Amino acid sequence: xxxxxxxxxxxxxxxxxxxxxxxxxxxxxxxxxxxxxxxxxxxxxxxxxxxxxxxxxxxxx
Numbered sequence: 165x166x167x168x169x170x171x172x173x174x175x176x177x178x179x180x181x182x183x184x185x186x187x188x189x190x191x192x193x194x195x196x197x198x199x200x201x202x203x204x205x206x207x208x209x210x211x212x213x214x215x216x217x218x219x220x221x222x223x224x225x
Contacts, residue, residue, distance in 0.1 A: 168212065171195070171205045 174194055178186045186194065191202050 168205060168209050171202075171209060 171191075174191070175185060178190070178194070188199055188202060191197075192199060195202065197205075
């Protein structure tokens with residue numbers, strides 16, 4: 165599994181450069197990781213961000 169910090173850095177750099185977040189296909193190309201690994205990492209990152217209170221879960225608004 166890709167580290168959360170590494171994935172967060174890729175997301176930040178990509179969005180800064182292109183103005184939007186990458187698709188899963190683009191993340192697979194950038195990281196060389198499988199879709200399942202990326203989904204697990206994104207879910208873990210989402211839990212950390214929600215725990216820190218930085219965003220509210222869209223389904224709970």
